[in-house]
Amino acid sequence: MRTILRTAALSAVALMTATACGGQGSPAGGEGPDPADADLTVVTGVYPLEWLAREVGGEGVAVVQLTEPGMEPHDLELTGRQIGELTEADLAFYVAGLQPAVDEAVEQEASDRALDVADVVELHPAGEGGHEHGDEEAHGHEEDAHGHEEDAHAEEEHSEEDAHAEEGAGGDGHDHGDLDPHFWLDVDLMSQVAGALGERLGELNPEAAAEYTANAEAVTAELEAIGQEYEDGLASCEHNEVVVGHTAFSYLTEHYGLEQVGISGVDPDSEPSPSQIAEIADFVEEHGVTTIFTEPLMPEETAQTIAGETGAAVEVLDPLEGVTDASPGDDYPSIMRGNLETLRTALACS
Template sequence: MNVRRLIPAASLAGAVALGATALTACSGASAAGGNTDGKLAVTASFYPMQFLAERIGKEHVTVTTLTKPGVEPHDLEITPKQTGRLGESDVILYLKTLQPAVDKAVAQSGVKNVVDAGSLTELEAHAASGHDDHDHAAEGEEHDHGGAGKDPHVWLDPAKYAQIAKGVGAALGKADPAHAADYEKNTATLVTELGSLDTEFKDGLKTTASRTFITTHAAFGYLAERYGLDQEGISGIDPESEPSPARMKDLQGVAAKDKVTTVFFETLAGDKTAKALAKDTGLKTDVLDPLEGITDKSQGADYFEVMRSNLKNLQKALGAK
């Protein structure tokens, strides 16, 4: 099945190479970090980067995250105090252009070991919609923070997330050569687990009554492409953008034509729009989590648990056999 791919309505990311930010070797308690516990001080921009650092670094790293649980990452603002602390990191892991405030702080940090996750895999353009809806595209234009039309939500594809994991493991090994073998081993374990998750999604979504899902946040372009599904986003890649009446009407037609049963919303953004569309079309609502943060409302305690909840919810909504 062909996945719908157009230039996106709202884009927030670009594939930016590491370029001049060469990874230089330093000890676990580097001059940059001055970490008194002797561990590598890693700062992650938001949850998907934090998860990789913790799973690969384990006991050799101290991980802090700039985006607190429950905060929508796209809207993050950074205090001068946070910017100052960022400069004490041994390694920074982030995804360039996803969070403009983070990009600015990273540029000012002076940290040598800076890893842009977008440079570790190929970022792609994904449409928020399977239709060339001019009004809908116009809504998203203000949310394009100068990215190259690329979708940042790459961690929702386990295969691409595994590519990023390999790059993060290599970066930690270069920053802390004394524990490089452990980072390599932990990376291999994580990549194997992500491979198993990829297989679960392939098998679980192989045969379904419908291939189309509607979601408030058009974050699932990579997931849709990987598993042969069609994503229809109510809003653009920015979860807070408001859909036009024309877009809502368009989605009612899509729901009828493609046998859609469910409108998905996410845990970190409101469900008002999803409920409005569901009410107008007689559809159910359920959670599809873009995994930008873990809270006590999340359907799982970590990346793997939430992704498996997403799979279960997709199987139910799409009528998996």
């Protein structure tokens, strides 16, 4: 497989400058320098890392985004040209476990030129900071063939979850589904990653190290400001239940003392069962939940079904996996602030 990837990469390099478009081979939206003219080139596959690389890298760093606008980043499959871009980049900036195609390409083509967020911050086990309804059916108080409840099975699952968490802290074993990659919804973790990125860029280009450090500090200041706005804005709310399409918001809800309730799990492609939908509807009615949250890159049919049964409204809460026309802003800071206003309205915050 390595030979296949290497062959595709080498054949693609010659096409890079001739075929660059759509945020691939040149910075998305025309921002920043072209890779051919840049001091450094950073390749990434998800929007928050793209934003961070642009802010920390500044004018001398070209940022290549592998995920086309409007595409679900979890579903990314790399073309030969994209593998070539990754091969030629100075730095692959990614979250292991988020995009399997990127993980594989980095391992085979850029393992010595990579910055994995999972090596910088400790990622949550998937599903932490909330719960997915319907779990009781699969893992609840079922009786085994001898008439005993399967408590041992539950304990074993907890042990496995703890093991995955330890693997995440060590930077190993980042299978998607074990760890939640959506760290960027916690501004404190984003600040840590900004600092690590600034350091790595400084190592690659020592002449601009001071600039990268200053840029990382400016990003940290903005993230701290957003964090304070969340602290103030969510300090006094009538509700704390956040019902979402998939459990991508654990970093945000845990940080600010909210309860995330997912219609499906951390994987946006998983389909909820009719019983899960019924349980969510019951939960919404029992807790007086007024809003079901959907996402810009997810279908909203299930949310609309639950809303129709309960009288709740449907609003967009953006997990910042990409920027679309449905996003409550046009960049990371404005979308985070848009999410805050959406939450304040839904949770009746004063």
